[in-house]
Amino acid sequence: MAAEPGSGRLVTELLTGWGRTAPSRASVARPAHLEEVHAVLGDPPSRGAIARGLGRSYGDAAQCAGGTVIDVTGMAKVRGFDGERGVVRVDAGISLGELTRLVLPLGWFPPVVPGTRHVTVGGAVAADIHGKNHHVDGSFCDHVEGFTLLTPTGTVEVTPDSEPDLFWATAGGMGLTGVVGEVTIRLQPVETAFVRVDTERACDLDDALARMEEGDHRYRYSVAWIDCLARGASLGRAVLTRGGHASLDDLPVKVRPKALRAEPRVVGTAPPWAPQGLLNQASVRAFNTVWFHRAPSLERGRLQPLHRFFHPLDAVQGWNRVYGERGFVQYQFVVPVGQERALAHAVERLSATRCPSFLAVLKRFGGHNDGPLSFPMAGWTLALDLQVGPPRVGPVLDELDEVVAEAGGRVYLAKDARLRPELLPVMYPRLDEWRRVQAKVDPTGVLRSDLARRLGLVERQGVG
Amino acid sequence: MRDALGRPQSLLLLGGTSEIGLATARALVSRRTRTVLLAGRHLDALEKAARGVREAGAERVEVLAFDADDTRSHAAFADHAFTHYGDIDVVLLAFGVLGDQRAAEEDPERAVALLRTNMVGAASVGLHSARHLRRQGHGTLVVLSSVAGERARRSNFVYGASKAGLDAFFQGLGDSLWGSGVRVLVVRPGFVRTKMTAGLEPPPLSTTPERVGDVIVRAVETGAEEAWAPPPLRFVMIGLRHLPRPLFRKLKV
Numbered sequence: 001m002a003a004e005p006g007s008g009r010l011v012t013e014l015l016t017g018w019g020r021t022a023p024s025r026a027s028v029a030r031p032a033h034l035e036e037v038h039a040v041l042g043d044p045p046s047r048g049a050i051a052r053g054l055g056r057s058y059g060d061a062a063q064c065a066g067g068t069v070i071d072v073t074g075m076a077k078v079r080g081f082d083g084e085r086g087v088v089r090v091d092a093g094i095s096l097g098e099l100t101r102l103v104l105p106l107g108w109f110p111p112v113v114p115g116t117r118h119v120t121v122g123g124a125v126a127a128d129i130h131g132k133n134h135h136v137d138g139s140f141c142d143h144v145e146g147f148t149l150l151t152p153t154g155t156v157e158v159t160p161d162s163e164p165d166l167f168w169a170t171a172g173g174m175g176l177t178g179v180v181g182e183v184t185i186r187l188q189p190v191e192t193a194f195v196r197v198d199t200e201r202a203c204d205l206d207d208a209l210a211r212m213e214e215g216d217h218r219y220r221y222s223v224a225w226i227d228c229l230a231r232g233a234s235l236g237r238a239v240l241t242r243g244g245h246a247s248l249d250d251l252p253v254k255v256r257p258k259a260l261r262a263e264p265r266v267v268g269t270a271p272p273w274a275p276q277g278l279l280n281q282a283s284v285r286a287f288n289t290v291w292f293h294r295a296p297s298l299e300r301g302r303l304q305p306l307h308r309f310f311h312p313l314d315a316v317q318g319w320n321r322v323y324g325e326r327g328f329v330q331y332q333f334v335v336p337v338g339q340e341r342a343l344a345h346a347v348e349r350l351s352a353t354r355c356p357s358f359l360a361v362l363k364r365f366g367g368h369n370d371g372p373l374s375f376p377m378a379g380w381t382l383a384l385d386l387q388v389g390p391p392r393v394g395p396v397l398d399e400l401d402e403v404v405a406e407a408g409g410r411v412y413l414a415k416d417a418r419l420r421p422e423l424l425p426v427m428y429p430r431l432d433e434w435r436r437v438q439a440k441v442d443p444t445g446v447l448r449s450d451l452a453r454r455l456g457l458v459e460r461q462g463v464g
Numbered sequence: 465m466r467d468a469l470g471r472p473q474s475l476l477l478l479g480g481t482s483e484i485g486l487a488t489a490r491a492l493v494s495r496r497t498r499t500v501l502l503a504g505r506h507l508d509a510l511e512k513a514a515r516g517v518r519e520a521g522a523e524r525v526e527v528l529a530f531d532a533d534d535t536r537s538h539a540a541f542a543d544h545a546f547t548h549y550g551d552i553d554v555v556l557l558a559f560g561v562l563g564d565q566r567a568a569e570e571d572p573e574r575a576v577a578l579l580r581t582n583m584v585g586a587a588s589v590g591l592h593s594a595r596h597l598r599r600q601g602h603g604t605l606v607v608l609s610s611v612a613g614e615r616a617r618r619s620n621f622v623y624g625a626s627k628a629g630l631d632a633f634f635q636g637l638g639d640s641l642w643g644s645g646v647r648v649l650v651v652r653p654g655f656v657r658t659k660m661t662a663g664l665e666p667p668p669l670s671t672t673p674e675r676v677g678d679v680i681v682r683a684v685e686t687g688a689e690e691a692w693a694p695p696p697l698r699f700v701m702i703g704l705r706h707l708p709r710p711l712f713r714k715l716k717v
Contacts, residue, residue: 014643014645019468021467021468021469022465022466022467022468022470022602023602023645024465024601024602024645025601025602025643025644025645026601047599047600047601059468060465060468064601065465065551065600065601065602065645066599066600066601066602067601326686326687327468329468329469388468388469388470391682393469394469394471394495417467417468418467418468418469418471420496421473421498450465450602453465453550453551454465454467454473
């Protein structure tokens, strides 16, 4: 049982990320006020502490084995709103879904949303999340005007101008520079709760890349779903969905009075348990094939509610359980522009390995920002889910890591659960720079996570 | 830390010259394990074993003095091992002696010594390790039991009894650690061709330290609580366990 926020009680819990792998036990604090966060950081457990939001990181980023996990979801209020500029100040524990619910009727929308609305603003900062608009708008922290950061050495108001090093070390810093308290975000104006979507099929990977290169600049949002089980001439066949916020004029007259109304629907809940073998090559291949042929080969201007466009999987609660007892890993990497061959190699390897994988997501990124650990870079990112179980999954992903590193790319730490630690400095060449900033705010090593321990993100202490 | 695929990064091997233990260490090192601690009585032999583990690719191999029979030293030993080398993802209890059944029957002191090493020593260091693993919030405690513990045979019931006791002890410990983030894995090899069994006639389904090592690695990765090496022995032992005594006595085992 989770403790009531603000009760000051610590409850020990076995925690995992969204992929449900590598559980570890920690004391969980559920503060209702930032003073309680201070109290934890001021009297830190010997094995450290880390903030946790809604647990949507796939791997072990929000776990701290033997230490304390600070669940910030009990602090989720809106602190201020400037309706002129569309700037909002919120507690880091508020979810993007809740924020959307509050600001959408006023004609505003978060600047960047990921594939689920169930992420906290604090987590969005810590992972410097990206969305389907990265090629136009960059990542989440590009729209953050500032935040309060509670560190073991004190509380700081951080803006890109006042504390650029700390700001950018926190953007994508996976919570290891401190607990984010309140965040000021620039929202984007919208006229409706709909997206005008163009859909087209691409017959193979080259076709998909060419279409995205050629046409992405015409769209605010762009993503392609790739069938990684297709083989031969269909290797890398994809469905592109691209669009932009619908204006009032785009809506039928009848709908216009309710243009900003959006109610995300939950159509079902995944069963509490699924057999380990439910997803196999045959069932997943069949799904992918049906899905590919169901998509229109070309369709323009279809109006879709925001939630269905951005968060289709949120309609099924607990979908992560269908991968069975041992869970799954989401593998997401980016390779720079010009390294399309590495991308093709990865898709070929995944197809040849026949690890059952539902549709992979392909996206063309815009540039990178100043965050040393921020994931996006100008290039191509591919994300796919793989069930844990088949012994070949480990070696294949290890091999892909090498390909990605060789190509000058990297894997996304918010998704990672298995990277070979030696590759971390290769993929994130500014790691030492980040470590220096981290060590300055956390000289005694209070901020720790399983991810940090596994990858040696923060130089390990007490190791001989 | 264990990763999402269950691959550990560090190993404490108790019985640091055990052939099964070292084969397991090498198999782990070929995956994600970088730190290996070899603990045992004979430092020279441990140093030699350490070289082999380094050659297999481990970044850090340390040798620690450990005596299973000296249970009073176990607390300090575990405190040292768990505070100086970072997190320990896997503790593998691989020490043990086969003993000489006939000598043990004639000299009960020898039987007592065998039970002390295989069972009392393992229980003691197992509890001390469990205390640290629980605090750590994650980890796997692996113990080498034996199919000999599943049904006592007159030809080696002292050894069999020591493994039966150990097996029951660690099953119970595993249940008591349930939910702590720590798992206990009980491994039951059959006849393994090692220096411990040199000179004995290998029965059917005999195996090698490398194969047992592979079974252990896979079981650690999948989070299993029991494993047999080779795996089909599980079903052989189900049969043997249920064989009526008069029949079992007639078997030449």
